[in-house]
Amino acid sequence: MDQFDLIVVGSGPAGRRGAIQAAKLGKRVLVIEQGKRVGGVSVHTGTIPSKTLRETALNLSGWRERGFYGRAYRVKQEISAEDLRRRLLITLDHEVEVLEHQFARNRVHHIRGKASFVDPQTMQVVKDDGEVLHVTGASILLAVGTKPFRPDYMPFDGKTVLDSDELLEIEDLPRSMVVIGAGVIGIEYATIFSSLDTQVTLIDPKTTMLDFIDKEIVEDFTYQLRDRNMKLLLGQKAEKVTRQDGKVELLLNNGRRIVTDMVLFAAGRMGATDTLNLAAAGLEADNRGRLSVNPETFATNVPHIFAAGDVVGFPSLASTSMEQGRIAARVAVGAIAKEPPKYFPYGIYAVPEISTCGLSEEEVKERHIPYECGIARFRETSRGHIMGLDTGLLKMIFSLKTRRLLGVHIVGEGATELVHIGQAVLNLKGTVEYFVENTFNYPTLAEAYKIAGLDAWNRMGDIKSEI
Template sequence: MDHYDMIVIGSGPAGRRAAIQAAKLGKDVMVVERGGRVGGVSVHTGTIPSKTLRETALNLSGWRERGFYGRSYRVKQDISADDLRRRLHVTLGHEVEVLEHQFARNQVSTMRGTARFTDSKTIEVEGEEGETFAMSADSFLVAVGTVPFRPDYIPFDGAVSVFDSDEILELPDLPRSIAVIGAGVIGVEYATIFSALDVHVTLVEPRSSMLDFIDKELLEDFTYQLRDRGMALRFGSKVESVTRTDKGCEITLEGGRKVRSEMLLFAAGRMGATKTLNLDACGLECDHRGRLKVDPETLQTSVPHIYAAGDVIGFPSLASTSMEQGRIAACHALGVAAHEPPEYFPYGIYAVPEISTVGMTEEEVIERGIPYESGIARFRETSRGHIMGLDRGMLKMLFSLKTRRLLGCHIVGEGATELIHIGQAVLNLKGTLDYFVENTFNYPTLAEAYKIAALDAWNRMGASVPEEKVKKQA
């Protein structure tokens, strides 16, 4: 039986970061991946594929140029599912090659197969042809990610008309209409991507709203944009049944209302991919969604030498935070001090338009009783926005009236997930309104929106100087 310092189950963002971190510390590491190639859900069915699909849709549809050339403008008139997949396969190939090279360069061992615990120190891996291998380790990291939630009342076929969020990447044809059940991050992303391709989209959500963690003013702007381009939003509508028909599918909502479409994407939740791990053998239990509970600081499970990271532990379920969780878990398992991640991290939603946010929302600021002021900039107020033909998009910042410190930054519109990092840096460095007012930004850029929003807040706050700055000048 081979023995390792650490065995990592899963090669997604958390798994690969943990494995490389452990290898850089001179440890023997084995990564077990049940997929065809390394990369996990993030590379093959989640983060990278959906973002590649989005970019392809925007490019081929001419979406970004319609502000100048009209809504009927297209780069390619007849866009097919094959057109969307072509770029996807090239991108995924590059991602896998980079990851395989990183493992090879750091001497991380890899094995393809399905892992299951036989006890708390040993796993058994079943290979592609049924062969089994036993191996042990001083510590383990469970980073198996998630799989789509597939309730019994949804008649999935995965090839014709009813898909989950993994299967939608292999859709045979681009439909004329699609219904999306679930207005979480995944559902909203795919719904808006299809809408950008001029597919009629109906978004169904049993709750009365979507993306509840987003600043409400930003969400109102986003929702207006979706309705303005013809998306049908069915909020507060519980699904009673789904039936496949000759023309696609029919969804019956509570109250008798029906939604008919050629295709259906069910994207209401995901489950931790822990079913095959035989967790009972190592003394672990998962919740009803297959997720593992961990110490938020060390990422340890209830079995101290077994760690878990990434989507399998739940919120925030971001590739970026999963990487940090993997690094922290590896360092703790190997007795090495790991610097703590910053208090605030950015959240990116790759919808059309993008949404990105960092820090407190206005609702959270009010709930905490912090006196504040907000500043807003519209992208159409910037010269770069005019050049790009943007008539939508906004940046909102929240500042403390007492300290003038930035409390939160929220963006909806083109490039939001890139622009947010300026706000993130200022927020985590405890910067103030004065940084944005006093500094110069490249011209013409969308980043100018930071200065516009800061001046908007400054005009209402007045030119008062914070007490500590007065003392410093004195």
């Protein structure tokens, strides 16, 4: 029986960051990964594949150039599923190679196999060849991630009715697609396939989508989707889904029938905890397989067992999962863990991108904070003209009392990169004057910050900050 200071189950963003952090502190660390290669969901079916698919689709379709050359413009006239997969495989190989090198450089032990608890400190690992190992850890970090929710009433076949993991293995691009679920994953894939000129219909029982995003940003985003003929059937539910003659027929709760080439079911994910034998460790997951933790230390109700990443729920971002894993590992091995900065960015890699940091206008209203907004549209920047951008919006919210930035919200090309300027100002408690008085490279999309800052400053008046 091997003994370790920290056993990490899962090698996704939370697991790998936690393992490397503990190893850098001189601890003996073991990572257990049940997948064929290290990297977890993030590398193989989630973050990296979906973003690679997006980039490939935009490049091959000529999407970014259509503002100049028209909607009929294409870089490659006939785009196949194999075209998309070729770049994906190259990217995944690189990600795995980097991660394996990081483990080797930091002397992190890792084995392939399915892990489950024998008791609170002992885990059984069943390898592919049937060999069974037992390992013990002074502390254990569960970073097992999630898997797609697959309800019994959906006739999944991996070809015409798929979940988000199976979508990466399709053999042909569909001419039409229905996406069930208007959450982040559903919206990302729906807009990616729409950019490839697939006729996409998005269905969700809720009458709204992306409720955690500033409403004005969602309205702008929604307008762009409808403008390119995406069908948004919100407040409607698919009650029956049947496969027939290579097509899929959906019956909605309002009696509407839709026939399509492919259905992507992307309505939620489940924590991948069902095979861990949690009861043997004194743990219990909720009805979605998620674990409850202390939000500051990521410790479960069993003091030496921690959980981080998507398995603990919102925000379920690769970026925040990495920080959760790092903090959990430091606490687990007895090191000091500083609290991360208050504001972190949220990125949605749809077409167009959405990124946000800080308070939305709705949250500012709920807190009864006197405020003013500044707006800039990408077409107001010279770089926007150069890039042929007709759309894109940056919104900042400032306190009228302190003039401090409260939130930054962006929809458009490069939103997930641009947001970090606002994030830095937020965490450093900067004011509207930062954007008005500073110089930005010209021509850049980042100039939108100055335009939005001036817009807010003009509305606020030149009143001295009370900070």
